[in-house]
Amino acid sequence: xxxxxxxxxxxxxxNDEPIAAIADLTFDVPDGxxxxxxxxxxxxxxxxxxxxxxxxxxxxxxxxxxxxxxxGRPRTAMVFQxxxxxxxxxxxxxxxxxxxxxxxxxxxxxxxxxxxxARIGLRDFGRRFPHELSAGMRQRAxxxxxxxxxxxxxxxxxxxxALDAQTRRLLQEELLALWTASRKTVLFVxxxxxxxxxxxxxxxxxxxxxxxxxxxxxVPLGRPRGDEALAGAEALAIRRGVWDLLxxxxxxxxxxxx
Amino acid sequence: MKRPxxxxxxxxxxxxxxxxxxxELSARPSSGxxxxxxxxxxxxxxxxxxxIADGSLAAAGAAxxxxxxxxxxxxxxxxxxxxxLAGWSPAVRRTLDPALAAGxxxxxxxxxxxxxxxxxxxxxxxxxxxxxxxxxxxxxxxxAGAAExxxxxxxxxxxxxxxxxxxxxxxxxxxxxxxxLVGLRLALTIGLVIAIALELVAANDGLGSWIWRxxxxxSIDDLWAGLLAASLFGIAIQAAVAFASRRLVRWRPxxxx
Numbered sequence: 358x359x360x361x362x363x364x365x366x367x368x369x370x371x372n373d374e375p376i377a378a379i380a381d382l383t384f385d386v387p388d389g390x391x392x393x394x395x396x397x398x399x400x401x402x403x404x405x406x407x408x409x410x411x412x413x414x415x416x417x418x419x420x421x422x423x424x425x426x427x428x429g430r431p432r433t434a435m436v437f438q439x440x441x442x443x444x445x446x447x448x449x450x451x452x453x454x455x456x457x458x459x460x461x462x463x464x465x466x467x468x469x470x471x472x473x474x475a476r477i478g479l480r481d482f483g484r485r486f487p488h489e490l491s492a493g494m495r496q497r498a499x500x501x502x503x504x505x506x507x508x509x510x511x512x513x514x515x516x517x518x519a520l521d522a523q524t525r526r527l528l529q530e531e532l533l534a535l536w537t538a539s540r541k542t543v544l545f546v547x548x549x550x551x552x553x554x555x556x557x558x559x560x561x562x563x564x565x566x567x568x569x570x571x572x573x574x575x576v577p578l579g580r581p582r583g584d585e586a587l588a589g590a591e592a593l594a595i596r597r598g599v600w601d602l603l604x605x606x607x608x609x610x611x612x613x614x615x
Numbered sequence: 616m617k618r619p620x621x622x623x624x625x626x627x628x629x630x631x632x633x634x635x636x637x638x639e640l641s642a643r644p645s646s647g648x649x650x651x652x653x654x655x656x657x658x659x660x661x662x663x664x665x666x667i668a669d670g671s672l673a674a675a676g677a678a679x680x681x682x683x684x685x686x687x688x689x690x691x692x693x694x695x696x697x698x699x700l701a702g703w704s705p706a707v708r709r710t711l712d713p714a715l716a717a718g719x720x721x722x723x724x725x726x727x728x729x730x731x732x733x734x735x736x737x738x739x740x741x742x743x744x745x746x747x748x749x750x751x752x753x754x755x756x757x758x759a760g761a762a763e764x765x766x767x768x769x770x771x772x773x774x775x776x777x778x779x780x781x782x783x784x785x786x787x788x789x790x791x792x793x794x795x796l797v798g799l800r801l802a803l804t805i806g807l808v809i810a811i812a813l814e815l816v817a818a819n820d821g822l823g824s825w826i827w828r829x830x831x832x833x834s835i836d837d838l839w840a841g842l843l844a845a846s847l848f849g850i851a852i853q854a855a856v857a858f859a860s861r862r863l864v865r866w867r868p869x870x871x872x
Contacts, residue, residue, distance in 0.1 A: 429776075434774075441767050443786065455775060457772075457781070458775070
């Protein structure tokens with residue numbers, strides 16, 4: 358199992374009292390699986406990804422990432438919510454940052470980055486700066502950086518959350534193409550049920566804060582998933598199933614925010 | 616992207632022209648004693664070009680410029696390195712910030728005698744005073760620039776395994792660069808002011824010495840020509856830093872300096 362979570366808990370020390378973000382999460386993500394995490398907003402999904410990425414320590418339990426890792430090859434690669442590109446680096450330099458620990462010459466890194474940019478239709482934008490790109494292209498570059506690092510586990514934190522509907526569709530398709538070609542293990546956070554059904558092999562439904570695992574549902578659809586399949590009875594059933602679990606949580610969050 | 620680079624120039628030119636004409640008209644000899652200390656712009660300009668042509672004002676300007684550049688060149692690496700570290704690391708900032716605040720508040724010109732005692736009456740004391748004066752605004756701006764960098768960028772660097780050294784050079788310095796350039800502009804300008812001030816009392820060359828000698832010999836036109844030269848240096852500093860900013864901070868929409 359590339360990703361093994363056993364009783365992971367996270368408590369933040371708030372100003373007045375400790376805030377429990379995650380309570381006792383246990384699940385595995387098997388090799389090559391595209392797992393989608395859905396849950397109400399603010400339920401600690403980002404925190405969970407950061408724990409798996411090793412950017413944050415769990416307060417309890419263990420989060421293991423057990424993958425073959427070569428020299429300079431990271432175990433996980435995160436795609437950040439708002440792309441997380443360095444504004445002062447060109448797009449190619451940003452993508453090459455995924456090779457930071459690799460024993461490669463600067464030229465080699467550059468060539469690897471350029472080759473990947475060409476693959477995702479950013480060939481002519483390598484020398485541009487992020488602010489010169491559209492939001493969709495920026496997130497593409499963010500995804501490219503994660504793929505170039507060749508980490509076996511991809512952690513994606515609502516990567517398409519800020520994009521318009523059409524760009525989002527396009528990037529979902531591109532991500533699926535890249536994933537199909539590489540068969541990486543993916544942990545994909547989203548609050549969009551439709552996106553989870555479109556992308557995921559499995560949907561992990563989390564409760565509101567502190568996050569617990571409400572359900573783990575296998576998406577009973579083959580790949581590639583055409584529009585017919587996604588509009589079919591099975592897709593509808595799982596969308597409804599997830600929503601039934603989330604509705605109460607979402608309502609509670611809404612009331613609490615009032 | 617096209618920038619309206621010269622949009623401010625016509626307005627400034629018009630304002631200068633209007634002010635200049637008013638000054639010119641009021642500075643006729645008929646207006647009495649004021650014209651003695653506030654000669655007409657035409658008189659100042661004539662003196663300025665005459666002194667540039669005979670080389671004396673140009674030499675004074677060059678001496679001052681050299682002092683400023685030497686002082687800032689000595690101060691800049693230390694100020695940028697310390698400022699960047701302080702902006703990056705809250706622990707360093709807690710120690711360094713009060714020290715910077717305290718040092719910045721000391722009027723450096725008033726410390727000139729101490730510099731002369733330690734370094735002797737000579738060029739090194741003058742350059743050192745300029746360097747110390749230029750250090751603070753540059754260090755403080757660099758610190759602010761580094762502290763302003765979004766935590767996400769440090770997170771990304773850590774996540775992809777960047778070493779501390781690489782993070783410093785690839786994240787902290789470039790991220791702080793816009794404010795480093797602001798600091799550089801202030802450092803050069805303050806260096807210029809300090810150089811001229813100390814030349815008034817402790818140098819035989821440079822614009823300060825020129826201005827003081829003009830005053831002592833009651834060459835009011837020359838005094839004004841010296842002041843004009845100083846303000847032209849100010850414009851040159853601004854133009855040079857803006858040029859550097861356009862070249863180095865292409866990654867940021869709009870401009871900062």
